[in-house]
Amino acid sequence: MIHQYKNNGYNIVLDTNSGAVHVVDDLVYDVIGLLDQGKDSESICRELSTSYSDSDVKEAISECHELEEAGQLFTKDIYRDAIIDFKARQTVVKALCLHIAHDCNLACKYCFAEEGEYHGRRALMSFEVGKKALDFLIANSGSRRNLEVDFFGGEPLMNWQVVKDLVNYGREQEKLHDKKFRFTLTTNGVLLNDEVMEFCNKEMANVVLSIDGRKEIHDLMRPFRKGKGSYDLIIPKFQKFAESRNQEKYYVRGTFTRNNLDFSKDVLHLADLGFKQISVEPVVAQESEDYSIREEDIPQICEEYDKLAKEMIRREKEGRGFNFFHFMIDLTGGPCVYKRLSGCGSGTEYLAVTPWGDFYPCHQFVGQEEFLMGNVDEGLKRLDIRDEFKCCNVYAKEKCRDCFARFYCSGGCAANSYNFHGSINDAYDIGCKLQQKRIECAIMIRAALADSEES
The missing domain is CATH 3.20.20.70 (Aldolase class I)
Structure with missing residues (x-):
């Protein structure tokens, strides 16, 4: 899965599954878009013939295939099929x-x-x-x-x-x-x-x-x-x-x-x-x-x-x-795979504690009695709530599965999802759109500053 966009004069291509970011010229940008549509080399050359020379188009196609072979373009989602059973995984409170x-x-x-x-x-x-x-x-x-x-x-x-x-x-x-x-x-x-x-x-x-x-x-x-x-x-x-x-x-x-x-x-x-x-x-x-x-x-x-x-x-x-x-975005390493899939850890690794010692999944759930998980005297009593939050990940959310931002936001805020849709496995739609825009800007800034350092 790739995401293409133009911002501040830069043509940017993000390969979602590998995290690779490419700043490209107009030709390569157009070629990648057509490759993403499943078009073959002959069709691409024909479609771009009025804008670019045949030799330049073929060279661009070749460069894209090299990136693909290097695992930096059109990479497969290795997590969708190989994702672990999140409910069965061992967690500790940190x-x-x-x-x-x-x-x-x-x-x-x-x-x-x-x-x-x-x-x-x-x-x-x-x-x-x-x-x-x-x-x-x-x-x-x-x-x-x-x-x-x-x-x-x-x-x-x-x-x-x-x-x-x-x-x-x-x-x-x-x-x-x-x-x-x-x-x-x-x-x-x-x-x-x-x-x-x-x-x-x-x-x-x-x-x-x-x-x-x-x-x-x-x-x-x-x-x-x-x-x-x-x-x-x-x-x-x-x-x-x-x-x-x-x-x-x-x-x-x-x-x-x-x-x-x-x-x-x-x-x-x-x-x-x-x-x-x-x-x-x-x-x-x-x-x-x-x-x-x-x-x-x-x-x-x-x-x-x-x-x-x-x-x-x-x-x-x-x-x-x-x-x-x-x-602020790390294009070289970023969060580990586990964090990219599971998010902030609310309800499992992270808990909120009220003044009288009750446990809730996070500060935004405090006071909503259906999410009361236990207390400091008896410990965690509602392990079913913990297990529900264990399963809260980018593949449990329909809106996240085809979103280019999913490995940066890890599915967004569970509390916002619940408050707007009644489920922690949905997503707050306005928040998603703004998060996507912030990620685009963050990547563009890195590209612009890298361009400045080179020139």
Whole structure:
């Protein structure tokens, strides 16, 4: 299976199954398209005779056959027929999302957690519950040494002492069990101060800083409960924090909505503020919400991704580049085959833990009782839910089977699929189209920068 597209003056061909990317001239691009239709050399020469010489067409056909023989073009899908029984495979838990606080000091309008409450009561996780969660992770991680724990909310800094206590407990357990914890934190920045920054710089492998971009956009969607915006308070803190981490191991992470379909301006605004690690992604919401993204918005959003990609290339060449999370792609190695097929590992390798110790497949399922899997006292009780998530892979999803992006997105978000279609083995259609566009832009950027290095 191949995917052909033109972007920013480049003719790009992606061989889906091998991951090989080819930047080609018009002739080879046309030849590959006709070969993909199953046409033979004679038919191709005849069809292209008005545009190219016969000898050039034959040479291009020969080059394509050489790529095919080298396993870089028209490769077969070796995984479709040889895929293992995902339900029977052995899995271990390697990551937890600790909902350290089901409470928040902001009232973000698009928050899927309902201002931190997650369809339930406000609560803060106790040290005892968090300790049991870390013990569970250690006990269920098998021989895996590297474990991940994300402090999430609501707003984690509203329960800061417990965060610190759990990190210290985890460090003690590392030595006893030959494990290594990678701690991360997501914060809206309201309670961020020098003490928090110092601790995070010592203990947190990554920190996500929530901001949506321009002041008017951020304050519209991320106000305090009484309506006042939070932009002016958090920006200087975030700038200081990013610099204290040497512009590494963090992300400023935003959400764009129907209110700012010109979101490339928000990305560039954050870059102009000095941030080097940026993630701004589309809101996921039902169409009944006035800020939700709809089918008719997709063309404009795709244009914005193109604008952003071109500007990123320009800035990179000028020596003032930055990373945009959704354009970061590894064309040489990328995720292992297992991850390409199975995705994020929610419900199997990754679990969310509520303040009172309940297990859910991930943070986006918290509060949906049909996905309650167990708790820190009794362990995993609903192994049927775990087994259902084991089977969630790109071949279980009809929409993924013939999609060129499937080995990059691994089938997308199970929660989005469930919320829009009632099944974790479907796909959120708008999300798919935007993901496809982001992948096209990411590949184009790599091609353009490689072209620049050669010239």
